[in-house]
Amino acid sequence: MKQIGTLALGVAVTIVCMTAVAPAVPSKSAQGSSSPGRDAPSGAVDDHAEDKENAHWLSSDWGDARDQAERHFRGLDVAMMEIGHRFRELHYAGIDHNWPYAQYQVEKIELALKLALERRPKRAKSAKPFLDETIPYVKKAIQAASKRVSAESFASVVDRMRADCMKCHVAENVPHFTVYIRDTRISVIGTGEAP
């Protein structure tokens, strides 16, 4: 947890520092002759011009910039969107028997949740059983499934995880955020021969 905190802070500081020393607008040669914004499509309104309000959205005052960066990192909401996506991917990784992908997804769910709890420590108590028990249980099940030694179907493992997501939603007073296992595949990742 400490290491993740240091890492996250390091990334935040790097972003802030890089932004502080970056020129307000890229040089003419970097922009090209039609001079659209850095990421604007050709012919689009230049939204990074020097005289525009958003040329520098991050304050040059470190205290203000830190407040801004904290707001932009968000709390649990965006992390939960990520976790929702990864949970669905985990389910399909199991159906595909794509165990390295399943392992990857459970690790990213853990990371996203830990970082979110660093930003919102009041939620940590409700998440503790999920981190201490559910995540290790799922990781173990993936190991067993990949070695074909599991008596348990991976679908039931995913369903237990779903129930444990809900325990935290109930504890955090959002029981109406009901987690389902969806039977519609929307990912661009799958198995088989790539075309």
Ligand code: HEC
């Ligand atoms: C801290 C305990 C906790 C755990 C564990 C947890 N959630 Fe959440 N989840 C929340 C809270 C709280 C919200 C409401 C968002 C907010 O208050 O910022 C939420 C919201 C969500 C949302 C809605 C996000 C949005 O803004 O659209 C999804 C999707 C979601 N959770 C999925 C999951 C899934 C899937 C799992 C399990 C793999 C899970 N959650 C585990 C606490 C948790």
